[in-house]
Amino acid sequence: MKFLLPSFLVSLVLWTVSAQAPAPDSSALVQDEAMEVTMEDLRDFKYRRGKQPPRRIRALDGMRVRISGFMALGTPEGVEEFSLMSDSCGCDGNTKPHHFVLVQLTDDTTRFTPDEIIVTGVLSVGEEEEDGFVTSLYRLQAESIE
Amino acid sequence: MKLAALLGFGALFLPAVAQEPAAEESEVEKHLRLAREGRPVVRPQAARRLLEKPEEAIPLLYEACGQDGSGLADLGKDLILVLGEFGDLRLRALLWNALSDRNFPWRPSAAKSLAGAPEFREAPRFDSMLNDPIALVRGAALLGQRNLERRESLDYVLGMREDQDDRVRQQAAALAADWGQDCSLYWILEDLGREDRFFALQTGKLARFEALKLLKDRLESAEQYSTRKPHDDPANQAALAAMRKEIETQCTKEPQLPDIARAAEPRKGDVLGLELRSCRRGEIFLRWNLDDTLAVGTGNPAVVPLPEGTTAKLLAEAQQRIEQLEGQFWGEPGCDLEQFHFQPDPDARPRAFRVNKGQAAVPNLRPEALGHLARSLAETLPNERSKDPRLHMLRSRVLDALSILGGKLPVSAGAPR
Numbered sequence: 001m002k003f004l005l006p007s008f009l010v011s012l013v014l015w016t017v018s019a020q021a022p023a024p025d026s027s028a029l030v031q032d033e034a035m036e037v038t039m040e041d042l043r044d045f046k047y048r049r050g051k052q053p054p055r056r057i058r059a060l061d062g063m064r065v066r067i068s069g070f071m072a073l074g075t076p077e078g079v080e081e082f083s084l085m086s087d088s089c090g091c092d093g094n095t096k097p098h099h100f101v102l103v104q105l106t107d108d109t110t111r112f113t114p115d116e117i118i119v120t121g122v123l124s125v126g127e128e129e130e131d132g133f134v135t136s137l138y139r140l141q142a143e144s145i146e
Numbered sequence: 147m148k149l150a151a152l153l154g155f156g157a158l159f160l161p162a163v164a165q166e167p168a169a170e171e172s173e174v175e176k177h178l179r180l181a182r183e184g185r186p187v188v189r190p191q192a193a194r195r196l197l198e199k200p201e202e203a204i205p206l207l208y209e210a211c212g213q214d215g216s217g218l219a220d221l222g223k224d225l226i227l228v229l230g231e232f233g234d235l236r237l238r239a240l241l242w243n244a245l246s247d248r249n250f251p252w253r254p255s256a257a258k259s260l261a262g263a264p265e266f267r268e269a270p271r272f273d274s275m276l277n278d279p280i281a282l283v284r285g286a287a288l289l290g291q292r293n294l295e296r297r298e299s300l301d302y303v304l305g306m307r308e309d310q311d312d313r314v315r316q317q318a319a320a321l322a323a324d325w326g327q328d329c330s331l332y333w334i335l336e337d338l339g340r341e342d343r344f345f346a347l348q349t350g351k352l353a354r355f356e357a358l359k360l361l362k363d364r365l366e367s368a369e370q371y372s373t374r375k376p377h378d379d380p381a382n383q384a385a386l387a388a389m390r391k392e393i394e395t396q397c398t399k400e401p402q403l404p405d406i407a408r409a410a411e412p413r414k415g416d417v418l419g420l421e422l423r424s425c426r427r428g429e430i431f432l433r434w435n436l437d438d439t440l441a442v443g444t445g446n447p448a449v450v451p452l453p454e455g456t457t458a459k460l461l462a463e464a465q466q467r468i469e470q471l472e473g474q475f476w477g478e479p480g481c482d483l484e485q486f487h488f489q490p491d492p493d494a495r496p497r498a499f500r501v502n503k504g505q506a507a508v509p510n511l512r513p514e515a516l517g518h519l520a521r522s523l524a525e526t527l528p529n530e531r532s533k534d535p536r537l538h539m540l541r542s543r544v545l546d547a548l549s550i551l552g553g554k555l556p557v558s559a560g561a562p563r
Contacts, residue, residue, distance in 0.1 A: 040373060074186070087352070097187055114498040114499070133192065
């Protein structure tokens with residue numbers, strides 16, 4: 001079932017949730033159970049390629065989390081993933097792997113907003129590489145975006 | 147196929163392997179391509195790989211920049227950030243030329259690139275950079291001073307602890323402390339108590355985070371403090387006391403910090419905001435409060451009283467202008483943005499409307515309704531000379547930045563339709 005957000009929230013809410021998402025009434029309960037995590041929590045260590053992040057970060061792997069941030073500047077329309085950043089301006093110098101969460105959408109595609117958003121879903125932690133480059137450290141399978 | 151629906155800048159987020167490689171592309175050519183066009187997270191990694199093969203990379207970079215350097219901007223910020231590290235005279239000359247061009251779109255990146263591996267003969271140029279109108283360039287200038295061990299600049303560095311930008315203040319305080327001015331650590335310590343926001347942007351939290359990183363490099367007791375807990379958490383207060391004690395061993399009298407460097411109470415009642423960030427013109431943060439005051443800057447802002455009823459009138463206009471808008475974002479990624487913040491209900495989340503300028507100028511980038519709103523906002527700003535750099539000729543600076551960002555404003559605000 002697709003959880004369509006009320007129309008009065010459309011300006012704040014970007015996407016709807018996946019086919020497995022709970023009904024509206026139960027979603028509040030599910031969100032309450034998600035652990036609050038901040039982008040600063042995730043950034044708060046010295047990242048080095050191939051070196052494991054601290055234990056407190058590794059412990060988040062597989063956890064349902066709720067995290068607020070901003071869509072990366074330049075997020076295209078109509079794709080199934082976007083980078084969640086700690087600022088809205090892309091002012092954070094160059095992008096390091098522990099500075100963003102790659103949010104993956106299950107059943108919908110992106111529409112850019114400059115507003116702050118809150119994403120809930122299951123976080124996975126660990127370097128992913130492509131063609132010899134680290135492409136992400138954090139990935140989040142989005143269940144809801146407010 | 148959904149990817150086919152990408153807008154012009156969609157290539158930014160394509161997987162690195164999905165880029166279309168040229169026939170028989172060498173490894174260095176591939177890294178150059180990815181540093182310019184790969185995913186944002188791949189670009190800095192690819193740029194750094196070029197440093198491993200300078201003999202092959204430098205001729206390719208010359209070619210990309212062109213004889214006159216006109217191709218430098220097209221390299222993008224991640225490549226520009228590493229150019230200075232090649233130690234190549236021609237590349238450094240191109241960076242200095244770019245830095246002297248106020249309209250170069252990646253001035254902060256060029257400055258940081260030069261400052262990362264400065265040469266002694268360049269010291270006077272790094273001195274000049276300390277006065278740059280752009281905070282990130284001033285920050286890079288401090289890095290250059292540090293890397294050059296240019297201690298004759300200490301007095302100037304001490305003065306920069308009162309910079310209008312908190313990142314510059316922190317860097318200046320850290321450098322001064324490293325050059326023997328241990329009392330400067332109090333400047334950084336103060337930022338741990340910040341809780342200010344600029345609408346959705348948690349400026350205080352970011353300042354706390356950066357301050358703690360600097361303190362951890364300089365005070366053993368800073369390890370006990372956590373920005374993941376509130377500042378008034380007992381564990382953090384204990385850590386703070388330990389840090390003070392550690393500083394007191396080097397600095398016997400705690401200095402009186404200037405207002406600009408003090409942590410302020412979070413503001414309530416800010417309903418309209420204008421955020422201007424430009425790699426060409428610097429950054430300006432403005433907030434209009436229901437109590438008819440204007441706050442200029444982040445952290446502990448300068449506060450200017452406005453005529454009674456000003457904010458209510460602006461808010462009413464903003465509500466009408468916003469209704470005329472289709473969407474919240476115009477433009478493309480780049481180094482310059484103007485963002486209008488709107489929070490009529492302090493308990494609701496703020497909304498933002500953003501105009502972003504890429505490398506090239508785009509005529510009529512800003513929607514007409516926002517142009518009129520910007521004109522109305524600007525007309526409430528003071529325009530006198532001031533010793534406070536945040537307030538000095540404020541209206542003129544805002545109008546200049548707006549014209550660089552989203553284009554010239556309408557001559558008058560006019561009535562909302």
